[in-house]
Every structure is written in structure tokens, then in C-alpha cells.
Amino acid sequence: MPGMEVLTGALIYSNLLVLLAVGLTLAYITTAVPNFAQGSFAVVGSYTALTIYRLFNIHPYVSLPIAFLAGGITGLASYVLVLKPLIKRGASVVTLMIATLALDLILLGLRGIYAGYLGKLTGSSCEMFMFTYLDFPILGVPGILVISTLVIILTFSVLFTLLYKTKFGIALRASMENPDLAEVMGVNVEYTRMFAWFLAGALAAMAGCLLPFKQEIVPSTAEIIIVSIFAASIVGGLNNIYGALIGGYIVGMSESLFTYYLSTIFGAGMLVYGKVVALAIIIVTLLVAPQGIISVDWKKLYRRWFS
Amino acid sequence: MIYGLILNILLWFGLYLIVSLSLNMEYGYGGIPNFGKAISVLVGAVVVGGIITRILIAIYKVKTAYGFSTATSAASNELTQAIAHNPALGFFLLISTLIIAIALGCIVGAVFILPSARLREDYLAITLLAIAETFTMVCYYNPVIIGSYYGVSVPDFLAFISGEKKYVVFTAVVLVLAFLTYLFFERLLNTPYGRLLKAMRENEDVIRVYGRDLMRVRVMTMAVGSGIAAMVGVLLSFYTLRVQANSFMITGRTLWTFYPFLIILLGGAGNNRGVVAGTLIFVTVMEVIDFYKTSIVSFLHLPVEAVWLEYILFGVMMLLILYYKPEGIIPEKPIATPPIKRAYETRKVSKRGVREEY
Numbered sequence: 001m002p003g004m005e006v007l008t009g010a011l012i013y014s015n016l017l018v019l020l021a022v023g024l025t026l027a028y029i030t031t032a033v034p035n036f037a038q039g040s041f042a043v044v045g046s047y048t049a050l051t052i053y054r055l056f057n058i059h060p061y062v063s064l065p066i067a068f069l070a071g072g073i074t075g076l077a078s079y080v081l082v083l084k085p086l087i088k089r090g091a092s093v094v095t096l097m098i099a100t101l102a103l104d105l106i107l108l109g110l111r112g113i114y115a116g117y118l119g120k121l122t123g124s125s126c127e128m129f130m131f132t133y134l135d136f137p138i139l140g141v142p143g144i145l146v147i148s149t150l151v152i153i154l155t156f157s158v159l160f161t162l163l164y165k166t167k168f169g170i171a172l173r174a175s176m177e178n179p180d181l182a183e184v185m186g187v188n189v190e191y192t193r194m195f196a197w198f199l200a201g202a203l204a205a206m207a208g209c210l211l212p213f214k215q216e217i218v219p220s221t222a223e224i225i226i227v228s229i230f231a232a233s234i235v236g237g238l239n240n241i242y243g244a245l246i247g248g249y250i251v252g253m254s255e256s257l258f259t260y261y262l263s264t265i266f267g268a269g270m271l272v273y274g275k276v277v278a279l280a281i282i283i284v285t286l287l288v289a290p291q292g293i294i295s296v297d298w299k300k301l302y303r304r305w306f307s
Numbered sequence: 308m309i310y311g312l313i314l315n316i317l318l319w320f321g322l323y324l325i326v327s328l329s330l331n332m333e334y335g336y337g338g339i340p341n342f343g344k345a346i347s348v349l350v351g352a353v354v355v356g357g358i359i360t361r362i363l364i365a366i367y368k369v370k371t372a373y374g375f376s377t378a379t380s381a382a383s384n385e386l387t388q389a390i391a392h393n394p395a396l397g398f399f400l401l402i403s404t405l406i407i408a409i410a411l412g413c414i415v416g417a418v419f420i421l422p423s424a425r426l427r428e429d430y431l432a433i434t435l436l437a438i439a440e441t442f443t444m445v446c447y448y449n450p451v452i453i454g455s456y457y458g459v460s461v462p463d464f465l466a467f468i469s470g471e472k473k474y475v476v477f478t479a480v481v482l483v484l485a486f487l488t489y490l491f492f493e494r495l496l497n498t499p500y501g502r503l504l505k506a507m508r509e510n511e512d513v514i515r516v517y518g519r520d521l522m523r524v525r526v527m528t529m530a531v532g533s534g535i536a537a538m539v540g541v542l543l544s545f546y547t548l549r550v551q552a553n554s555f556m557i558t559g560r561t562l563w564t565f566y567p568f569l570i571i572l573l574g575g576a577g578n579n580r581g582v583v584a585g586t587l588i589f590v591t592v593m594e595v596i597d598f599y600k601t602s603i604v605s606f607l608h609l610p611v612e613a614v615w616l617e618y619i620l621f622g623v624m625m626l627l628i629l630y631y632k633p634e635g636i637i638p639e640k641p642i643a644t645p646p647i648k649r650a651y652e653t654r655k656v657s658k659r660g661v662r663e664e665y
Contacts, residue, residue, distance in 0.1 A: 034429050036342075036436070085630055094340045097432050098572070099629055101342070101565055106622035108561075112615030220557045224444065227437045234433070272448040279441040282434060283422040290426065 006260050008145050012214050014252025015148035019155065019207035020225070021232035021244035023075070023200030028238050029176045030189075030196040031083060033096040038229050039222030040107035041201045044074050045208025046217045047114060050129055054122045060131050060209055061147055067209035068202045075201020076194060078103055084193075108222065115219075127219060131212040144213040151206055156245065163241075224275070228255065231278035235285045237292025246293055251278055312598050314478055318546075320590045321481035325488045325539050326563060327570040327582050329532040334568070335576035335639075336496055337528045338508030340432040343419065343439030345563035347533035349446065349555055350415045351540015354408040355461055356453035356550030359400075363462065375450070380460035383548075390466040397464035401480070401545070408537040416533025417526050424522040436560075443559050447552040458551030461544050481542055488535060492579055495531075502642055504528060505577065539563075561618065566593075569625050575635025584636050593617070 024038045045067040049060040082103055086096060119126040138146045163169040175182035175192040183189050211217065211225075218224075228251055236247025255274040262273070289296050326348065333339045356379075363382035364371065371378040390397040423434035446452050453459055465473045495501065507514050507524055514521050544550045566589065574585020596603070600613035607616075628635070641647055 032429075034433050082626060089630070091629065091633070093429050094334075094338075094432070095629055095633065097340060097342070097429065098568055099626060101568070102622040102625035102629075104622075105561060105565055105618050105625075109615040109618030109622065112618070113611050116611030116615075223440060223557065223560060227440050230433050230437055234430075273445070275441045275444050279437050282437055286422055286426060286430060286434060290430065 006256065008142060009214070010253050010256030010260075012142070012145050012148055012210075013256055014249045015145075015152050016207040016211055016214065017228055017232045017252040018152055018245055018248030019203045020229045021236070021248045022155070022159075022241060023203040024229055024233045025236075025238060025241055025244040026196040027075075027200040028233070029241070030179075030193045031079070031087070031096075033083065033093060033100060034230070034238070035200065036097065036100040036226065037078065037104035037107055037222075038200065038204055039224075039226040040104050040111070041071055041074055041204035042208030042211060042225065043111055043217070043222050044107070044201070045071050045205030046212055046221070047111065047118070047126075048205065049131070049209040049212070050126060050217075051118060053131075053134075054118065054126075059134060060212070061143070064147075064151070064206055064209055067205045071205020071208070072198040072202035074107075074205070076198040078201065079194060079197035083197075084190075104222065108219075111222075112219070128216055129212060130216045132214075135213050144210060148210050151210070155203060155206075159241070227275050227282075228252075228278045231282045235281050235293060237294035239291065240294045243292050243294040250293070251281055254281065312594060314474065315597075316590055316594045318478045318481055319594060320586055321478070321485035322539050322542060323567065323570060323590055324485040324583065324586045326536045327567045327574075327586050328488055328492050328579060329535040330567045331571050331576065331579065331582045332492060332496060332504070333528055333532040335571055335578070335582070336501060336504040336508065337525070338428070338504075339420075339525060339528060340428050341435055341529070341532070342432045342564055343435035343437075344536065344567055345555065345559040346419060346439035346442050347412050347416060347536035348540040348543070348563040349439075349443060349559065350412050350533065351408045351537040351542075352544050352550050352555070353446065353453055353540070354411055354537065355404060355541055355544035356459045358407060358411075359404055360459050360461070376457045376459055383460040383462040386462035387466045390462065390464060392467070394467040397467060400462060400464045404541050404545075405484075405538055408541045409534040412537025413530040413534035415537075417530040419533065420525055420529040424525045436564075439564070440560070443552075443555050447556050453550050453552050458549050458553075461548050461550060463548055464545055477546065484538060484542070488538075489579060489583070491535070496579070497642075502644075505642070508577075536563075565625075566621065569621060569628070572625065572628050572633070572635055575637040575639060577639040578635075578637055581635050581637035581639070588636075596620070 020038060020042060023041070024035055027033065027035045027038075048067045048070040049063050052058045052063040052066060053060055078100075082099055083096060086099055091099075115126040135143045137143060161169075163173055171182065171187040172192045172195065174185065175187050175189045179189050211221075232247040232251040233244055234247070235250050236243025236245065255277045258277045259272075259274050285292065326344065329347070330341060330344050333341045333344075360379040360382060363369075363386055364378050367382050367385045369378045369382045369385075386396075386400070390400070419438055420431075420435065422438075423431045426434070450457075465476055468476055496504070503514070503519060503524060506517075507521065511521055514524065570585040570589045571582055572585075573589060574583070575581025596613065596617055603616070604611070604613050643651075
């Protein structure tokens with residue numbers, strides 16, 4: 001049996017993956033483009049938290065709302081400045097995907113320059129950092145576990161209320177299901193897309209703000225994490241927000257626990273192969289149920305196998 | 308100084324031309340969004356760093372007690388010494404390495420697309436990127452494959468030439484290979500196969516209607532494309548005389564996936580002459596930035612490396628191309644099949660492929 005430490009680590013990682021995957025899925029549902037810059041949105045959050053901590057000595061948990069805003073603005077700007085003009089020109093999905101790759105590269109470059117400036121300003125390097133030493137236990141468990149779980153609960157309850165209890169939510173769901181029909185009915189699809197990209201950036205940045213409590217932020221963090229984000233979104237189903245919730249936990253848990261079991265057999269060197277697990281999950285999902293777990297008709301499967 | 312810059316431009320022009328031409332077949336002709344192009348270059352590096360070095364260790368019976376990295380430098384040294392006296396050996400080393408790399412590249416390319424070959428383009432792109440990133444990470448974390456962080460030493464196939472001249476000869480070798488690649492793709496894509504690829508790009512259902520297997524066409528295309536691009540990994544390793552996995556870690560996707568896409572879109576997708584033009588422009592810009600980078604950084608009073616500025620510049624350049632000139636500098640022309648040629652002659656079709664009269 002894996003110890004408590006492994007399990008809590010897996011849970012924390014899953015929570016963060018859920019936040020990242022929800023944003024990716026939201027942007028995919030509304031604009032039909034897989035956002036390859038999602039990992040960089042997370043890094044925006046990490047650097048927001050680092051800046052506030054280094055300059056004003058404010059704890060990263062407190063700066064979560066600011067990270068939310070900073071990421072949201074990044075996401076919104078990405079849509080308005082990069083994707084919207086291209087969509088208006090009738091660009092293909094591949095063109096839009098290449099545009100998000102370009103966006104990712106621009107954000108990587110900005111990160112490098114910003115880290116340089118911040119390093120010069122604070123007098124210590126900002127290329128790599130962690131917040132683990134800032135964490136404190138809450139009720140006997142690591143604070144990051146409590147905080148990340150609270151963030152997930154808050155995010156999903158707000159999202160649920162918004163989508164199912166408000167008029168804007170109805171419009172939002174309508175334009176997700178069928179943008180053309182929604183537009184005919186007088187819904188401004190543009191607003192829903194802007195909202196989705198704001199949220200995509202904001203949620204990713206919150207995850208990025210908490211990520212340094214779990215693992216070190218390095219210049220290639222965005223690249224390393226993108227495979228897991230896509231795995232989480234795809235295994236749950238790219239077309240369903242709740243798919244990201246399920247997928248995040250499946251990928252996060254199996255990445256952590258599977259590599260843990262491998263490491264008990266083959267030694268600690270196996271722990272770095274989490275991404276191989278994520279990749280395997282993507283491939284198996286695409287071969288077995290390309291629309292994700294959420295689309296599988298379990299009743300039908302049950303009847304086929306057990307009666 | 309300027310002489311060095313021109314030589315640099317020529318060298319990188321050759322390297323990028325090979326990768327871009329192969330990506331042009333996959334994406335420009337076949338419409339496969341290969342976001343994992345970097346994997347094929349990495350395969351070439353793995354062939355040199357992981358296979359050739361092991362063969363040499365076995366041939367020269369080097370003791371591996373002090374680790375793989377140390378053993379490779381001893382073995383590479385032995386062969387470099389031998390090549391210094393026997394140029395034919397160097398030639399044999401280059402050719403055999405290239406052949407192994409092309410073969411392994413073909414296999415990797417075919418396997419690489421298998422899980423997603425039937426899928427829509429967005430899922431296809433995600434899977435290809437995910438596989439390439441994961442493979443890079445495994446090479447980085449696993450020191451057994453190509454020595455990971457510390458890297459391995461590689462024999463010098465031009466050891467018989469000394470000093471400045473070696474660099475000129477190396478550039479010439481790269482340019483010859485790039486020219487051969489160009490001829491190969493020109494011939495290959497002016498066949499029914501090239502037109503099949505274009506049909507696949509325009510509409511996958513058309514391929515099915517005419518009884519072709521979409522999956523087979525995609526697997527074959529990726530195999531050829533990856534095999535050719537693997538040559539660049541070999542050349543890069545012989546150029547730096549070292550193979551290091553961490554050189555692919557952050558920059559791999561940028562240098563060998565994003566930049567080739569930028570080149571193709573800049574020059575004009577689906578057309579090899581456009582790719583040549585795009586490569587020349589891109590490499591010139593890149594090398595000029597590299598040449599003047601210290602003065603750029605001091606001019607702008609930046610406390611950072613110029614590479615970040617380069618990323619931003621090329622990212623913005625890509626967005627501008629996508630927005631203002633998605634067809635590139637040299638737009639694709641209709642394929643000159645005999646009926647179209649006859650139509651040109653009888654002037655029924657204008658040069659742009661639009662029918663003017665019946």
C-alpha cells in the first residue's frame with residue numbers, strides 16, 4: 001500500500017490537473033481549438049504568485065485571486081488578439097492550432113524576459129523556484145491539499161450555478177451545444193467565447209499559483225505539463241466540462257500511483273516516467289473511446305457483458 | 308566575420324531545408340498537422356549517440372566501468388584517430404549512420420502515427436505532440452539512452468581535414484544532402500502519390516471514395532517524412548561532436564517543430580520552391596539575430612538572453628503570416644498534369660488555375 005504521503009501528493013496533483021483541464025475543455029467546446037498554450041497560462045499564475053511573494057512578502061495562497069485575474073486577462077487577450085481575428089477570416093482548425101503554438105512560444109519568451117527582470121529586481125534568480133517551504137499543515141494535512149480541494153469545490157459550485165441557474169448560463173450552454181442555432185436565437189456567441197477563454201486562463205493560473213507547492217517551476221514547466229493536461233481532457237472527453245473533472249483525477253492518480261508502484265519494483269528512477277503513463281492513457285482512450293469516458297454508454301456495456 | 312556569418316547561414320539553410328521539405332510533404336501536401344516533428348530529428352541524434360557509439364564501444368572493446376559517457380569519448384577518440392589517417396573510413400561512417408538513421412526514422416515515423424492515424428486533425432495534432440514530448444522527456448531522464456544531461460562524444464567523420472576548412476567541407480556536405488532531398492521530394496511529389504496527398508489534405512472522404520486507405524497513406528507519409536528528417540539529427544550530432552538530451556528539452560519543440568512550420572507557412576505550403584525561399588529568409592533572419600545578439604541586448608538594456616526575444620519575434624511573425632499571408636510568399640500552383648498542361652496551351656485555364664472560358 002502506498003503511504004499517506006503518496007496518496008496526498010497524488011490528490012494534490014489531480015486537483016491541479018482538473019483546474020488546468022477544465023480551462024482547456026471550456027476553450028475547446030466554445031472555439032473548437034485545442035489550446036497548446038494552456039501550460040503557459042499556468043506559468044503566468046506561478047510568476048504572479050512569485051512576484052507578489054518576493055516584492056511584498058504576501059503568501060501565495062493570499063495571491064490566488066490576483067493570479068486568477070492575471071491569468072484571466074492573459075486568456076482573454078489571447079482570444080481577442082490572436083484567435084478572434086483568425087476565426088473571423090475563416091481560418092481552419094490547423095491554422096488556429098498553429099496560432100496557439102505561436103502564442104505558447106511568445107509566452108515562453110515573455111516568461112524568460114520577465115524572469116530576468118524579476119531576478120535583477122529581487123537580487124536572486126527566478127528561473128527555478130518552489131513554494132514547498134512556505135506551506136503549513138491545516139488540521140494535520142498539508143495546507144496545499146486543503147487549499148487545492150477548496151479551490152476545486154469553489155470553482156465547480158460557481159460554474160454549476162452559473163451554467164444551470166442563470167440566464168447567461170443557459171445562453172452559454174446553448175452556444176456550446178450548437179453555436180449556429182444559438183446565434184439565430186439571439187445569443188452573442190462572441191461573449192461566450194470570451195468568457196470561456198477568460199476562465200481558461202484564470203483557472204490555469206490558479207493551478208499555476210499552487211503548482212510550486214507540489215513541484216519545482218523550471219523554464220520547461222509549461223511543456224512538461226501540457227501532455228498531462230491533454231491526457232486529462234481527452235480521457236474525460238474534450239466535449240464535456242465534467243469530463244475534465246473525471247479525467248483530471250484519472251490521469252493525476254494513475255500518473256502518481258502507477259509510477260509509485262513501478263518505483264517500488266524497479267527503484268526510484270521510475271518516478272520521472274509519469275508522462276509516459278499520461279501518454280499511454282491518451283492512446284488507450286483514443287483507440288477505445290475517442291469521445292472520452294463521459295461518452296461511454298455504461299448501461300449498454302453492462303448489459304452486453306452481464307446478461 | 309561576415310564570411311563566418313554567410314557560412315553559418317548556408318549550414319543552417321541546409322539543415323532546415325531538409326526538415327522543412329519533409330514537413331512540407333506531411334503538412335503542406337498531406338495536411339497532417341505533425342506537431343511532433345522534433346521527434347524525427349531526435350531519432351537521428353539517438354542513432355549517433357545511442358547506437359553508433361555502442362557499436363564503436365563494442366568494436367574497440369572499451370571498458371564501460373567508468374560509465375557510458377566516458378566510454379564513448381574513448382571509443383570516439385579511437386575512430387577519430389583512425390579517420391585522420393583514412394578518409395574513406397570517415398565517408399563510410401557518415402553514409403552508414405545516415406542509412407541507419409533513415410531506416411530507424413521510417414520505423415519511428417510509422418509507429419508514431421499509428422494510434423491516431425484514423426483520427427480528426429485536432430486529435431491527431433495533440434497525440435503527435437504528446438508522443439514527441441514524452442519521447443524527449445524519456446531521453447532526457449534516462450541516462451542509458453544518450454547519456455542524458457552530460458551527453459556522449461561522437462567521432463569526427465572529417466578528422467582528416469583540419470582547421471577552418473573542415474567547417475567549409477561540412478557545410479558543403481550538408482548542402483549536397485539538402486539538394487538531394489529537394490530532388491527526391493520534387494520527384495516523389497510529382498507522381499500520383501503527391502496528388503493523392505493533396506487530395507487527402509483537401510478532403511479525406513475523397514480518398515475513401517477512390518478506394519484508398521487513409522490510414523495507410525498517412526502511415527507511409529509519416530514514415531518517409533520522419534526518415535528524411537532523421538538525417539538532420541545525425542548531421543547536427545556530427546556538427547557539434549556531442550549528443551546531449553537536454554539540448555532537445557526546452558528548445559526541441561521550438562527549433563524542430565515550430566520553426567519548420569514557420570518556414571513552410573512563410574514560403575508557401577504545398578510547394579517545394581516556396582519552402583526553399585522560406586528557409587533562406589528564416590535562416591538569414593535567425594543567423595543575423597544570432598550574429599548581433601550581444602549588441603541587440605546591450606542596445607535595449609536588457610538583463611536577459613537574446614533567445615527570449617527571438618522566440619517572441621518568431622511567434623509574432625508566425626501570427627502575422629497566418630493573418631496577412633496564409634498562402635505564403637510563393638503560393639501553391641495547380642499540379643501540371645497533362646490535361647492541365649494542354650489547357651494552358653489552349654489558354655482555357657489561366658496561370659492561377661481559374662477557368663476563364665469553355
